[in-house]
Amino acid sequence: DEKIWAHSGDSHLMEPEDLWTSRLPKRLADRAPRSERGEKYEILYIDGQQFDRQLNDFMDAMRPPGFKDLKIRLQDLDQEGVRSQLAFPSMGFWTCNIRDPELEKAVARAWNDWAMEDIMGVQNRIFAPAIVPLMDVKNAVAEAERAAEMGFKALYFPCGIDDDRAWGLDIWEPLWATAEELGLPLTFHIGTGGENVVYRGPGGAVVNYMETTYPGMRVITHLVAGGALDRHPDLKVLVAEGGAGWVPAIGDRMDEAYRQHGMFVRPRLSRLPSEIIRQQVYASFQHDISAVQIIQDTDYHNVLWGDDYPHLEGTYGHTQETLHTIFDGVDQAIRDRVLRGSFEELFPTMAA
Ligand SMILES: CC(C)(COP(=O)(O)O)[C@@H](O)C(=O)NCCC(=O)NCCSC(=O)[C@]1(C)CCC[C@@]2(C)[C@@H]3[C@@H]4C[C@@H]5C[C@]3(C[C@]5(C)O4)[C@H](O)C[C@@H]21
Numbered sequence: 014d015e016k017i018w019a020h021s022g023d024s025h026l027m028e029p030e031d032l033w034t035s036r037l038p039k040r041l042a043d044r045a046p047r048s049e050r051g052e053k054y055e056i057l058y059i060d061g062q063q064f065d066r067q068l069n070d071f072m073d074a075m076r077p078p079g080f081k082d083l084k085i086r087l088q089d090l091d092q093e094g095v096r097s098q099l100a101f102p103s104m105g106f107w108t109c110n111i112r113d114p115e116l117e118k119a120v121a122r123a124w125n126d127w128a129m130e131d132i133m134g135v136q137n138r139i140f141a142p143a144i145v146p147l148m149d150v151k152n153a154v155a156e157a158e159r160a161a162e163m164g165f166k167a168l169y170f171p172c173g174i175d176d177d178r179a180w181g182l183d184i185w186e187p188l189w190a191t192a193e194e195l196g197l198p199l200t201f202h203i204g205t206g207g208e209n210v211v212y213r214g215p216g217g218a219v220v221n222y223m224e225t226t227y228p229g230m231r232v233i234t235h236l237v238a239g240g241a242l243d244r245h246p247d248l249k250v251l252v253a254e255g256g257a258g259w260v261p262a263i264g265d266r267m268d269e270a271y272r273q274h275g276m277f278v279r280p281r282l283s284r285l286p287s288e289i290i291r292q293q294v295y296a297s298f299q300h301d302i303s304a305v306q307i308i309q310d311t312d313y314h315n316v317l318w319g320d321d322y323p324h325l326e327g328t329y330g331h332t333q334e335t336l337h338t339i340f341d342g343v344d345q346a347i348r349d350r351v352l353r354g355s356f357e358e359l360f361p362t363m364a365a
């Protein structure tokens with residue numbers, strides 16, 4: 014089989030242990046996200062809060078050679094057939110659990126400085142979205158402007174957020190306006206901003222996997238129905254690692270709501286929800302078959318493949334097998350769109 018080359022819209026950076034201790038004054042570094050190996054769980058400490066997280070064997074299971082070595086990682090990419098990667102945080106995901114605005118701002122800034130200096134500054138295939146502090150939207154706007162100045166080409170957001178700060182609320186308007194003006198896509202990653210293990214009964218692993226996916230749909234529902242994307246037509250949004258088959262489906266449901274419950278709808282939109290979704294919403298998957306099958310029939314094209322490197326949910330070690338399974342026999346235009354086109358449309362200057 015000929016090698017299939019792809020960009021990945023969903024990968025991860027693995028931060029060094031001393032990312033924050035080496036960059037922040039001790040009084041802040043001591044409260045930055047830190048993980049320790051517990052008996053059965055990895056234990057996370059964030060600004061004095063403690064979270065029992067992922068099972069150790071679960072975390073140990075993902076160990077591609079380039080896990081923590083950028084040079085080897087680039088060899089992993091060549092081996093797997095991955096050209097460029099949008100690489101999300103790992104420990105940086107927990108920044109959104111920080112409740113102190115000053116600490117959150119310092120932790121986000123330090124992460125961005127590290128990502129720019131140690132990753133993006135030394136090669137051109139792997140790039141990260143910038144983390145913005147969310148406790149105070151003014152801090153988010155300032156960090157988005159600083160990040161754009163530094164050369165970042167996307168902003169990272171957690172899917173989960175408190176109800177009183179829901180993504181559809183107008184409190185975020187200054188940030189959406191700034192992101193649109195700076196040409197920075199909003200890249201939301203699933204499994205963030207909330208509890209990941211919410212059910213421990215039969216089928217728990219599969220149930221929890223699905224439960225971390227639904228918030229991605231909620232993000233899109235709020236940004237579309239709340240008017241944010243309608244007000245900012247050049248703003249693009251990616252939901253990473255949540256699959257893509259659901260995107261046109263919620264477009265239909267939202268159109269039905271918009272029409273059948275029109276008497277209750279506020280704000281009115283200048284386009285139907287499904288049109289806003291087709292023009293501004295992108296989604297990534299790893300192994301899904303449906304993510305590609307829906308493109309032909311629904312005319313929804315903003316689908317990106319992602320390797321989710323180095324996570325277990327990703328394709329490291331079986332990328333070519335996965336890409337051949339999904340794309341052999343698929344229309345070349347669809348294959349090009351999903352493997353490269355959507356990515357290059359979202360990040361025009363980042364595709365190596
Ligand atoms: C089998 C049970 C029910 C037994 O319960 P017990 O632990 O005995 O009380 C439970 O252990 C379970 O569900 N285990 C399956 C593994 C798991 O933790 N599933 C969570 C849902 S999936 C998930 O949260 C994703 C979205 C996908 C897997 C990687 C994931 C955990 C990553 C991993 C771990 C950590 C969390 C993180 C970013 C991070 C830095 O990388 C995302 O926030 C989130 C993400």
Ligand SMILES: [Mn+2]
Binds near residue numbers: 024202253254321
């Ligand atoms: Mn991922």
